[in-house]
Amino acid sequence: MTVRAVAARDHVRPGDQTVIAVELRHAPGFHTWPHEPVIPKEFAGVMPIATTIDITSSPAGTEPLAIQWPAPESVTVYYGAAPVALPSYVGNAVAYVPFRLADSLAPGRIEIGLRVRYQACDPRICYFPVTAALTVPLVVVPAGTPVQARLGDPALFAKFDLTTFGGAGALRPPPVTLSAFRWSLTIDPEGAGGMLLLLLLAAAGGLALNVTPCVLPLIPIKILGLRSAAGTLGRLRLLGVAMTAGVIGFWVALGAAIAFVSGFTAISSLFQTGWFAPLVGAVVAVMAIGMSGWFTVRLPQAIYRLNPRQDTIPGSLGFGVLTAVLSTPCTAPFMAGAAAWAATRAPATTLATFGAIGAGMSLPYFLLTLRPGLLARVPRGGAAGVAVKQVMALLMLAVAAFFLGSGISAWLQRPPQPVSRAWWWIVAGFVALAFTWLVRQTWRLTTARRPRAIATAVGAAGVLAAAWLGRGLASRGPIDWVYYTPAGFSSAVARGQVVVMEFTAEWCLNCKALEAAALNRREVAALLASPGVTPMRVDLTSDNPPGRAKLAELGWVGIPLLAVFGPGLNGGPPITYDSYTPGMVIDAVRRARPPARPGSVP
Numbered sequence: 001m002t003v004r005a006v007a008a009r010d011h012v013r014p015g016d017q018t019v020i021a022v023e024l025r026h027a028p029g030f031h032t033w034p035h036e037p038v039i040p041k042e043f044a045g046v047m048p049i050a051t052t053i054d055i056t057s058s059p060a061g062t063e064p065l066a067i068q069w070p071a072p073e074s075v076t077v078y079y080g081a082a083p084v085a086l087p088s089y090v091g092n093a094v095a096y097v098p099f100r101l102a103d104s105l106a107p108g109r110i111e112i113g114l115r116v117r118y119q120a121c122d123p124r125i126c127y128f129p130v131t132a133a134l135t136v137p138l139v140v141v142p143a144g145t146p147v148q149a150r151l152g153d154p155a156l157f158a159k160f161d162l163t164t165f166g167g168a169g170a171l172r173p174p175p176v177t178l179s180a181f182r183w184s185l186t187i188d189p190e191g192a193g194g195m196l197l198l199l200l201l202a203a204a205g206g207l208a209l210n211v212t213p214c215v216l217p218l219i220p221i222k223i224l225g226l227r228s229a230a231g232t233l234g235r236l237r238l239l240g241v242a243m244t245a246g247v248i249g250f251w252v253a254l255g256a257a258i259a260f261v262s263g264f265t266a267i268s269s270l271f272q273t274g275w276f277a278p279l280v281g282a283v284v285a286v287m288a289i290g291m292s293g294w295f296t297v298r299l300p301q302a303i304y305r306l307n308p309r310q311d312t313i314p315g316s317l318g319f320g321v322l323t324a325v326l327s328t329p330c331t332a333p334f335m336a337g338a339a340a341w342a343a344t345r346a347p348a349t350t351l352a353t354f355g356a357i358g359a360g361m362s363l364p365y366f367l368l369t370l371r372p373g374l375l376a377r378v379p380r381g382g383a384a385g386v387a388v389k390q391v392m393a394l395l396m397l398a399v400a401a402f403f404l405g406s407g408i409s410a411w412l413q414r415p416p417q418p419v420s421r422a423w424w425w426i427v428a429g430f431v432a433l434a435f436t437w438l439v440r441q442t443w444r445l446t447t448a449r450r451p452r453a454i455a456t457a458v459g460a461a462g463v464l465a466a467a468w469l470g471r472g473l474a475s476r477g478p479i480d481w482v483y484y485t486p487a488g489f490s491s492a493v494a495r496g497q498v499v500v501m502e503f504t505a506e507w508c509l510n511c512k513a514l515e516a517a518a519l520n521r522r523e524v525a526a527l528l529a530s531p532g533v534t535p536m537r538v539d540l541t542s543d544n545p546p547g548r549a550k551l552a553e554l555g556w557v558g559i560p561l562l563a564v565f566g567p568g569l570n571g572g573p574p575i576t577y578d579s580y581t582p583g584m585v586i587d588a589v590r591r592a593r594p595p596a597r598p599g600s601v602p
Helices: 194-211 218-228 233-260 267-272 276-292 313-326 335-342 347-370 382-412 424-445 449-474 486-494 509-519 522-528 545-553 582-592
Strands: 002-007 017-025 052-057 062-064 073-077 084-088 092-101 108-118 130-140 176-180 183-187 498-504 533-539 561-565 575-577
Touching: 002 108, 002 130, 017 108, 017 130, 052 092, 073 545, 084 545, 183 194, 194 335, 194 347, 233 267, 233 313, 233 347, 267 276, 267 382, 276 313, 276 382, 313 347, 335 347, 382 424, 424 449, 486 498, 486 533, 486 545, 498 509, 498 545, 498 582, 509 522, 509 582, 522 533, 522 582, 533 545, 561 582, 575 582
Parallel strands: 498 533
Antiparallel strands: 002 017, 017 092, 052 108, 062 092, 073 084, 108 130, 176 183, 498 561, 561 575
């Protein structure tokens, strides 16, 4: 194979933005490991050589931006006893290295040095890695000098996603479109106030995370903890600052992992580590048991520091981290798009966006410490406070069962086979037990009719809701899904089918909500079962290399996602939604169907 580097234009001006294309030309039958290699389970222990591009030299005033890597393609290799699909770079794979040129850049000739490292393979063996040193010359002309606005080689730069040129020839990032159901918002991140608006939307999404099912049980617990310190204003505010720091610190750390850790591309990457979900479930279960007061278990002192009953700085800090961790299975309108966009930007932008999510999420707790009068009606303790903690402890056990169940089921799954859903009944059981305990404790603590009636009505509704949710979440639903394989998808497309592809996972609560509210509706399920339509599910509960490669091919880094392919789109890109209604799904399928023949019945 050969490697070359080509600049979009050989003449640039101070203040311009330009891009260098690095083309990897593979001979037929050869491929290279991608920038973020995906190791199939059959190749456990294999140490791939990732394709990398390093900037070895660039003059002052040239600022490199995030590299845009090509989407890997599936290649069949025979490195073991059976053929395995391996995501790889093949053919003429092109990576793009954008640069921003400072206004102070002096006119003259400059050179940008690149070092490209790769490992070429054929279907049976991989060869020694190769490092290629490349030099790209550029001529900087004075500001205001006319330059060619057209890219030098249209075919080479066809897949570059930042193709909006200003009137003076500057290359600028395209606007960011954030969507939520039928609403969409387009923002220019380079325009006045554009970045600020993106950060505000990310913060609003973080604020909304507080009402997600995993975080909600923790809020009364933290309020009770703050109430016990409400008499000392300085200490109350110190605890609030500590919890705020824990929430923001987690989200910034997550942004840093996305920005700097190879292979970590989205929030969902946490759940594909294999250890994250079971570890969180175990920690939450230990906290719930200790908080309930039903058992006395001597644990290491470090664990007691995370106990929400301990109004300490380490306890509030750890509680903030845990609150943020428990929100990771969920997302909020516009937040997912902002986070996905930030994951592909420069590290500073990534960190700022994820920090904004954390700031929005921690805002209610911080404001509560600034206005301690809002805590006046919350009881300091006593039997009522203990009962509230016990109910919350049972709900936290439901949360623990969710994380443990999703983690263990991921260990047992063998993609593309579906994952077991039986553990959802355990989650539903703890929820039902929590509402039952609420009724029991209310009747034990008071003889007043009104509190008893309210508690009984709430408890009965909660038990019925738990049974309904357990039945819905543990079942396969009314749609006969075909589980994704590259060969199965290619076959469906070749037959002229409309393919409705759902990217989902058992730990993705937004995916479950959309599935129940939109896909499992009778009219949608009937449409997906009609002739000419293939419902296809990409299950990312566990590590699914072909599924993740397909997600990357569509330009997405997280889930949920619904992609509709079909002949009616005339070879154009699929219709994609990260949030949708039944009407939107029906409309997308109709648009993707082949045009009706004259005289046929639509």
